Amino acid sequence: MNLNELYEIEKLQHAYQGRTVLDIAHLGVHEGQVLALVGPSGAGKSSLLRLLNFLEPPTAGAMRFAGELVRHPAPLALRRQVTTVFQRPALQRSSVADNVALGLRLRGITPDGQVDAMLARVGLASLAQQPARLLSGGEMQRVALARALIIRPRVLLLDEPTANLDPYNVGLIEEIIREANREAGLTVVLETHNVFQARRLAHRTGLLLGGRLIELTATPQFFEAPSDPRTAAFVRGDMVY
Template sequence: MDRVEVRNLEVTYGNRTVLAVDRVSFERGGFYGIVGPSGAGKSTLLRIMNLLERPVSGQLHLFGTEVDLTSLSYAKGLPLQRQMGFVAQKPSMFQASVYDNVALGLRYRKKSRMEMQALVEEALELVELSHVRDQRANTLSGGEAQRIALARTLVCDPSLLLLDEPTASLDPYNISIFERVIQTIHRQKQTTILMITHNLPQARRLAQTCLFVNNGRIVERSDTEAFFHRPRCTELADFISGRMIC
């Protein structure tokens, strides 16, 4: 079972069900775009998969490991989280140098100083920010900070990369670099990537398969060409065309 799979997932806030997924799977090495209106449950799905929230019910299968998400302890969840990387819409920088920000996860993993230095330098070169290595991270521009957040994630070599609207606030220059980096990682390492985006052209450029989430449910899923050119449901056709959907 060389894939990621979520089954019988239900997430509620108070008396409101915000996400209900019977079953969804993602093959290793796939690049998946996740689109849908605001508040549809897209970010909740990624946070559940990254073990940042606990659902009412649900099971996660991660590349051979099966867990019950409702009773997963921190100790048992940590090895799973270390197989994943998560980049949010707004980057959080620690009050330290760029180098120390990128190296943080490697320190937790007890990497040697020499190995850590080589990996950090490689990650900084990948995001084209080697020249700010010793700069305080909190002095970076928003686009630079997001690229450092990506480097901090990629330096740990995740098998599953979860991206929650990571380019929503970036200018075209930084978007082009960010996209180039994740395309390179996907191609070279066959990293499984799930990317939430409201930028439909971006989903068409990057993803092999797209999913449409609406009202807490995965309404449609298909290869990217069919998704945008031959949508099966009215809601997706309306969403792609910019019309209001229920």
């Protein structure tokens, strides 16, 4: 497995209306790995994902991607290497197949058989011509995931991708993520409140509290022998703020 740092964050701070929401001394995201970020609501996880997706610049500090300093506005070629799947997917008022093909069309790529193959991969081949907005929540999330994966990004950012879904869809989505990481070497950054999901999927897990990265280590150590007492408390399910 390639352990090169695809993202490198140094002395990063980010603020909204004068309130600092992120203050991270160092964070490296290893290429080809799944990194889970856990923590309570308001810890800064979503703000960090926005920075990793180049949607806005940090207030202070530096972020590098593949060794290059990220400047804003980030060039299109850079932004196209990273895609995000959100907790509530925004789907077009068209068929499932049309939604999955959207990213290819925007890049001027003729879908050919790629859409059918991707729908089969996420278990939605029989629903290709169904209106996407009539699907169940779990099916809609699998459409969003298929739409993200079909463009073959270098990085997949996941913002609570299985929140409020039934166990069947959670299992399907986790297996799709695991397969994409294993077979295509996809780098995944997963933000989740579900510590069990982090334990199942991630190679490394980090705890964010109050915008600070409290601990980041290999997932087995994070859950079984954390070095920070706040991490241990969080893993036990205690209230930590």
